[in-house]
Amino acid sequence: xxxxxxxxxxxxxxxxxxxxxxxxxxxxxxxxxxxxxxxxxxxxxxxxxxxxxxxxxxxxxxxxxxxxxxxxxxxxxxxxxxxxxxxxxxxxxxxxxxxxxxxxxxxxxxxxx
Amino acid sequence: xxxxxxxxxxxxxxxxxxxxxxxxxxxxxxxxxxxxxxxxxxxxxxxxxxxxxxxxxxxxxxxxxxxxxxxxxxxxxxxxxxxxxxxxxxxxxxxxxxxxxxxxxxxxxxxxxxx
Numbered sequence: 682x683x684x685x686x687x688x689x690x691x692x693x694x695x696x697x698x699x700x701x702x703x704x705x706x707x708x709x710x711x712x713x714x715x716x717x718x719x720x721x722x723x724x725x726x727x728x729x730x731x732x733x734x735x736x737x738x739x740x741x742x743x744x745x746x747x748x749x750x751x752x753x754x755x756x757x758x759x760x761x762x763x764x765x766x767x768x769x770x771x772x773x774x775x776x777x778x779x780x781x782x783x784x785x786x787x788x789x790x791x792x793x794x
Numbered sequence: 795x796x797x798x799x800x801x802x803x804x805x806x807x808x809x810x811x812x813x814x815x816x817x818x819x820x821x822x823x824x825x826x827x828x829x830x831x832x833x834x835x836x837x838x839x840x841x842x843x844x845x846x847x848x849x850x851x852x853x854x855x856x857x858x859x860x861x862x863x864x865x866x867x868x869x870x871x872x873x874x875x876x877x878x879x880x881x882x883x884x885x886x887x888x889x890x891x892x893x894x895x896x897x898x899x900x901x902x903x904x905x906x907x908x909x
Contacts, residue, residue, distance in 0.1 A: 715897070717900075723902065724797075724798075724885070724901055724902040724903060725885065725887075725900040726900075727897050727899070730897060771837065780825070780827075780842055780850065781827075781839040781842070781850075781853065782827075782829075782837075782839065782898060783839070784829075784836055784837035784838075785836075786836045787836065787837075
């Protein structure tokens, strides 16, 4: 069975400081992992995905995530936060052979000017 | 190119009425998915279609929910005898195939409010 836990429901950082959004997953098989972002009143947009290639994945807008199998983690990071990064972020897992995405509960990122 | 589109963007209905929500996937995408995003439940899978195969309905919450996909393209999600707990944002996504590595592209959603 696949599941995902986002450890923080809300993260606040100052503009220009690093961002860390934590995600742990559980998967029976070789998983694909995704981070999606949802801005207010907008649809879900893919930030990046891991599909068993390089463990460090680079996405759009300067975000990256590292797949750590030993820790079952897929944390999202960005070196320097921008005001436009304020949004809800979802960590998502998909088991190999399972067509359904399982979403975490989301982390709301607030950027302090 | 055009992304996934959904209509209507907002729907307000009275308890007990039937509603239909429409999804137009990205052209050429063979897989189509419906999800529901509600307060307290997060994002949950409802149903998916792949080409002409029988859909996986395992996520539908009750028999009041049904969906069809005509001609392998447009999909309609129907909720009969709506209840207040059906209030949510209904999201549609499509992907090129059912490969596990394929990205699902989401539409803007339909916000359903049941009074």
